[in-house]
Amino acid sequence: MLVLTACKREADGPPSVTPAEGEAKVETAPAPPAATELKDVIETQESYIVGISYPPGINKYPGLAQAVAAYADGARAELMQAVAGFGNDKPTAPYELSLSFEKLVETPQLxxxxxxxxxxxxxxxxxxxVARFVWLPAQxxxxxxxxxxxxVEGWVEIGSYIREQLHTGVSVRADADEMPPGERQQFVRTADKMIDEGTEPDVDNFREFQPIVDAQGRITALRFVFPPYQVGPYxxxxxxxxxxxxxxxxxxxPEYAGLFAAS
Incomplete structure (x- = not known):
């Protein structure tokens, strides 16, 4: 019976140990995600060409590097999906992805x-x-x-300011081109319609922006970026x-007001 009892213990494995009362339970924290190491890409095949360049020092910010890499990977995935659609055929001209990332601002705050x-x-x-990434190192x-x-009330006001600037630009351009009255009217009407639709108070219309900073690194303005077709033709x-x-x-x-220069 003693032999059988010993064998049963070995088969069941070592006994579990319960922490003593008042003893802290030790938990292992999950390992942080591996840093993304971005390197320039140049790939030339018979059916496609890929060229992606990254700015120096971007790997210093792992979270930013991951966001940039995700955008580049998504752009490349759509290219390769289009290439795969040809099967064994070949496009008349190679499909191509050309993408350049540039560091615009680098301060301790952003x-x-x-x-x-x-x-x-x-x-x-x-x-x-067209995309913009604004990274907050502290957060x-x-x-x-x-x-x-x-x-949304904020985007109503901001969109109104942007819309006014774009409408003014259309009028200035029409005057500079010295268009005949009828042609000018049609040009302005078409352009203004695209501007109005592309600057409606929807946050998605203003998701691409980059900061303009002063010598102290404070934001003096935001430059909103609109890709072709959003507020004008290609x-x-x-x-x-x-x-x-x-x-x-x-x-x-309020938590971001400190990033801006006082007016």
Whole structure:
């Protein structure tokens, strides 16, 4: 019986140990996510070409690097999906992804990176790729438009300011081109309609922005970036409007007001 009891203990494995009363239970914290090491990409195949460049020092901010990598991976995945659609056939011209990331601002309070490029998968021209990333090192997170201005009333005011600047630009351009009255009226009407639709008070219309900072690193204005087709035709390219801090601050969430220069 003693032998059988010993064998049963071995089969059941070692006895569990319960922490003594009052003894702290030790828990192992999960390991942090592995840092993303970004490196430039150049790949040339018969059916596609990929070129992606990253700014020096971006790997210093792992969370920002992960966000940038996710955008680049998504752009490349859509290219490869289009390439796979050909099967064994070959496109008349190689499909292409060209994407460049540039560091715009780097201060202890924030880091801003711009992504600009295009993806060609057939047709008359490539699809524009435009994105902006604003990283807050102290909080280790991205600053998004909906976090910066949480209420729709804020976007009503900000959108109104942006819309006025864009409408003025259309009128100035029409005058500079010395268009005949009828042609000018049609041009302005069409352009104004695109501007109005692209600047409605929806936070998604203002998600791409980059800070303009002073010598102390405080934000004096935000430059809102609009890709082709949002507020103008493809031929007009990417358009931007600078909104000064004085217009923004009444609508900025209190936790981010300290990033701005006092008006």
């Amino acid at each position: 880091v801003a990176v711009a992504a600009d490029g295009s993806r060609y998968t057939g047709g008359a021209h490539g699809e524009p790729l 280790s997170r991205l600053l998004t438009a909906n976090a910066l201005v949480p209420k 031929a007009d390219g990417t358009q931007t409007v600078d909104v000064p801090a004085a217009v923004l601050l009444p609508h900025v969430a």
